[in-house]
Amino acid sequence: AQKITQTQPGMFVQEKEAVTLDCTYDTSDPSYGLFWYKQPSSGEMIFLIYQGSYDQQNATEGRYSLNFQKARKSANLVISASQLGDSAMYFCAMREGNDYKLSFGAGTTVTVRA
Amino acid sequence: DTEVTQTPKHLVMGMTNKKSLKCEQHMGHRAMYWYKQKAKKPPELMFVYSYEKLSINESVPSRFSPECPNSSLLNLHLHALQPEDSALYLCASSQAGVGSPLHFGNGTRLTVT
Numbered sequence: 001a002q003k004i005t006q007t008q009p010g011m012f013v014q015e016k017e018a019v020t021l022d023c024t025y026d027t028s029d030p031s032y033g034l035f036w037y038k039q040p041s042s043g044e045m046i047f048l049i050y051q052g053s054y055d056q057q058n059a060t061e062g063r064y065s066l067n068f069q070k071a072r073k074s075a076n077l078v079i080s081a082s083q084l085g086d087s088a089m090y091f092c093a094m095r096e097g098n099d100y101k102l103s104f105g106a107g108t109t110v111t112v113r114a
Numbered sequence: 115d116t117e118v119t120q121t122p123k124h125l126v127m128g129m130t131n132k133k134s135l136k137c138e139q140h141m142g143h144r145a146m147y148w149y150k151q152k153a154k155k156p157p158e159l160m161f162v163y164s165y166e167k168l169s170i171n172e173s174v175p176s177r178f179s180p181e182c183p184n185s186s187l188l189n190l191h192l193h194a195l196q197p198e199d200s201a202l203y204l205c206a207s208s209q210a211g212v213g214s215p216l217h218f219g220n221g222t223r224l225t226v227t
Contacts, residue, residue, distance in 0.1 A: 033212040043202055045157070045218035052213050091156055095212045100145050100164060102206075102216050104156035 003027065004092050004105035012111050013082045020067070021077040021108050023092030032096045034075040036066070039107075040088040048090075051075055082112045117141050120205050120219035128227055129195060135222050137188040137205030146188040147206040147216060148180060157204055163188060164210070195226045 005024045013019040025034065036048040051059045051066045059066040067076040079086055092105040118139045127133050137146065145164050149157035162170035163182040177199075179191040188205055202223050206216040 031212055033214075035215055037218075043204075043221045043223070045204060045206075045216075047215040047217065050213060050215055089154075095214075097212060098210075099212075100147075100162045100208070100210070101159055101170060102147075103159075107154075107156055109154075 003103045004094055006092055006105035006108050008108045009106070010109040010111070012113060013079075013086075015084060015112055015114050016081055018078060018080045019082055019110060021079070021090050021092075021110070022074070023076055023105060024072075024074045025092075025094050026073065027094065027096050029096040032094055034066070034068070035093045035095070035102070036064070036075075036077045037091045037093060037104075038086075038088045039091065045091075049077065079110075082110075084112050084114060086110060087112045118205055118207055118217050118219035120203075120222050122222060123220065124223045124225075126225045126227060127192065127195065129197070131195075132191070132193045134192065135190040135203055135205075135224075137190075137219055138186055139207040139217070140186055141207060141217065142185075143207035143209055143217070144185060145208045145210060146182060147208075148188070148190050149204040149206065149218075151202045151204055151221075153202075161190075192224075195224075197226050200224055200226045 032053045034051045038046045049061045049064045065078045089107045091107045148160040151157040161180045181189040202221045204221045206218045208214045208216045
């Protein structure tokens with residue numbers, strides 16, 4: 001069964017505007033971690049932001065923030081003030097309990113327009 | 115600059131060749147990973163080493179053979195590959211614990227001819 005679901009294959013956003021990338025997850029483990037990664041066309045996977053299942057507040061890192069709705073099992077990424085360099089593929093991922101495995105969603109391609 | 119170094123960046127090999135991919139990290143991480151990624155798809159886990167022992171093998175064909183000589187190094191030995199094995203191979207490392215992110219290298223783009 002799919003553990004991480006990203007329903008938006010691709011999105012366009014105007015420079016300087018905000019964009020929200022959707023992510024829903026499925027787990028029965030009470031302890032889990034949610035991660036967002038950025039992958040430019042060069043191929044490197046860049047860690048952006050982390051949200052733990054027990055965290056009371058939404059995570060923020062610079063222009064990135066995570067809208068964590070635990071009851072709905074969603075962890076949407078918000079990128080504010082988009083820049084041309086934000087054009088990339090974005091992956092939502094999850095680790096559960098003591099598992100080393102990081103499971104990825106299908107990804108969302110973001111294209112920022114000038 | 116990435117803290118996980120992968121070599122080579124690009125590799126072209128024939129189906130009868132033997133080659134190796136190398137990965138190195140000096141962050142003191144005790145878990146190291148190999149992922150395979152096809153174009154426009156998410157990375158797929160292949161292997162995980164924890165404290166230099168193989169802890170996860172995601173039913174990877176035996177033509178891929180991982181090796182972890184020490185806590186900083188991870189190799190992936192390739193032999194008798196098929197054209198469908200052409201992909202981006204990503205190495206990563208992390209601390210243990212659900213809150214520890216994986217840190218990825220820049221990957222090796224492998225083409226099997």
